[in-house]
Amino acid sequence: MISSVKKLPETGNSEGNDDQFFTQLRQQEFSRLDEQRHVYLDYTGGNLYAQSLIDRHFDYLRNAVYGNPHSSNPTSQLSTQNVAEARRKVLNFFNASDDYFCVFTANASAALQIVGECYPFCENSHYVLTSDNHNSVNGIREYCRSKGGGYTYCPLHYQDLTIDEVALEELLHQHAECKHKLLAFPAQSNVSGVKHPLSWIEKAHSLGWDVLLDAAAYVPTSRLDLKQVQPDFVSVSFYKIFGYPTGIGCLLVKKSKFDLLKKPWFAGGTVVAVAVNYGAHFLAEDHERFENGTVNYLDIPAISRGIDFIENIGMERINRRVSQLTQTLIQRMQALSHENGKPLIRIFGPMDMKQKGGTIIFNVSDADGNVFPFEEVEQQANAALISLRTGCFCNPGIDEINYCVSTEEMVKYFSSRKTGNMHDMFEFLGYMRGAIRISVGIPTTMGDIERFINFLQKYKDKKAVEMKVGGEAVAA
Numbered sequence: 149m150i151s152s153v154k155k156l157p158e159t160g161n162s163e164g165n166d167d168q169f170f171t172q173l174r175q176q177e178f179s180r181l182d183e184q185r186h187v188y189l190d191y192t193g194g195n196l197y198a199q200s201l202i203d204r205h206f207d208y209l210r211n212a213v214y215g216n217p218h219s220s221n222p223t224s225q226l227s228t229q230n231v232a233e234a235r236r237k238v239l240n241f242f243n244a245s246d247d248y249f250c251v252f253t254a255n256a257s258a259a260l261q262i263v264g265e266c267y268p269f270c271e272n273s274h275y276v277l278t279s280d281n282h283n284s285v286n287g288i289r290e291y292c293r294s295k296g297g298g299y300t301y302c303p304l305h306y307q308d309l310t311i312d313e314v315a316l317e318e319l320l321h322q323h324a325e326c327k328h329k330l331l332a333f334p335a336q337s338n339v340s341g342v343k344h345p346l347s348w349i350e351k352a353h354s355l356g357w358d359v360l361l362d363a364a365a366y367v368p369t370s371r372l373d374l375k376q377v378q379p380d381f382v383s384v385s386f387y388k389i390f391g392y393p394t395g396i397g398c399l400l401v402k403k404s405k406f407d408l409l410k411k412p413w414f415a416g417g418t419v420v421a422v423a424v425n426y427g428a429h430f431l432a433e434d435h436e437r438f439e440n441g442t443v444n445y446l447d448i449p450a451i452s453r454g455i456d457f458i459e460n461i462g463m464e465r466i467n468r469r470v471s472q473l474t475q476t477l478i479q480r481m482q483a484l485s486h487e488n489g490k491p492l493i494r495i496f497g498p499m500d501m502k503q504k505g506g507t508i509i510f511n512v513s514d515a516d517g518n519v520f521p522f523e524e525v526e527q528q529a530n531a532a533l534i535s536l537r538t539g540c541f542c543n544p545g546i547d548e549i550n551y552c553v554s555t556e557e558m559v560k561y562f563s564s565r566k567t568g569n570m571h572d573m574f575e576f577l578g579y580m581r582g583a584i585r586i587s588v589g590i591p592t593t594m595g596d597i598e599r600f601i602n603f604l605q606k607y608k609d610k611k612a613v614e615m616k617v618g619g620e621a622v623a624a
């Protein structure tokens with residue numbers, strides 16, 4: 149017997165009741181956080197799973213026999229049905245049932261790799277991407293380059309890390325002669341939390357561009373309705389939405405662009421006919437074309453329970469809650485100051501929630517404006533059982549903007565050595581880069597925020613070692 153969906157706390161779905169609702173939900177579904185005294189603030193890195201999600205899924209695994217879905221025997225059929233059910237749920241979740249295929253992948257990066265590998269880049273193609281992008285989107289430029297195509301980064305505004313829309317408009321009007329043109333941007337930045345305008349999808353289409361929307365950081369707390377906006381390709385990782393299962397993402401491919409993707413090889417499960425004594429094959433005509441080998445058929449059904457969990461709370465309510473918590477955090481962090489009135493915290497990116505999700509990046513400074521190395525802050529947070537993240541977050545573009553890193557500096561660094569790493573780069577540049585990232589999610593409570601603010605307060609009037617910071621960063 150598979151246990152039914154666990155009843156959520158009963159409070160009305162009005163703004164006033166949110167705090168009570170989410171506090172009860174924390175006790176019911178995420179009590180392990182309090183039992184082990186963790187303050188988890190890395191929801192953009194990975195969400196936490198609800199207790200009922202794994203209970204239901206383990207019941208599911210315990211109570212039936214599941215075979216490899218590539219057969220027609222009864223255990224195989226059971227797996228096939230449950231994978232199909234999860235696929236249906238994903239398509240419904242994004243309101244994409246009529247227009248998109250859902251290709252299950254290992255994660256968002258694997259979804260992005262399919263686009264990189266199969267998009268028909270050629271000498272006559274161009275790839276435009278925003279400076280704010282995860283490395284798994286940046287990396288697609290190498291596929292484009294290897295096929296002789298060009299790429300251009302669209303800059304961001306230094307002040308608030310939003311897209312320079314004048315520059316983007318100009319870029320999209322260029323390359324009129326190009327055959328295949330791809331624009332890629334994140335619906336929400338995994339670093340600054342900025343939500344970039346989805347209206348660029350339609351604008352780019354009208355100018356002949358295909359659009360890849362990296363929705364990995366957006367969909368955990370915002371509804372993506374693929375009837376309202378219709379990018380050609382969308383990348384998602386499910387652990388970012390409901391914490392479990394890890395190792396599964398998807399690529400949503402608009403059906404009308406399905407044949408544009410040219411798969412350069414075939415694998416088991418992706419073909420409907422292959423000859424060995426003659427070099428020919430027919431690829432599957434649906435999602436199967438891109439699902440190499442056996443899909444993760446034991447964990448994919450857990451996606452159905454994850455979607456149930458989110459739908460039971462309601463995405464609008466999650467969005468509202470995350471927005472309120474983030475606003476509170478920003479206000480409380482900005483209010484922290486040293487005895488001489490100098491701020492303790494410098495937040496990068498916008499301060500209001502108009503176009504921002506639940507992610508904040510910042511540095512901690514002393515009363516003279518010297519920045520505490522992020523490693524030091526991280527170590528002390530670790531000791532206080534606060535899970536946050538530091539560094540460049542696989543998004544070097546944002547960090548280059550925040551620290552005004554010049555192209556000349558990067559040319560010098562990369563042409564001076566065959567191999568290196570971030571620390572080696574900081575040393576070469578002679579100044580510090582990187583920041584601290586916190587992000588909130590469904591389980592976050594005011595108690596977490598209180599403990600985090602108390603932690604930051606320990607830096608009040610503490611002295612940091614004087615060190616050079618990049619570009620205008622300290623002056624801003």
Ligand SMILES: Cc1ncc(COP(=O)(O)O)c(C=O)c1O
Pocket residue numbers: 192193255256257258282284334336337338362363364365385397
């Ligand atoms: C915006 C964005 N894109 C892509 C990725 C890559 O996701 P994954 O590591 O699950 O492949 C991430 C992960 O943090 C992300 O935040």
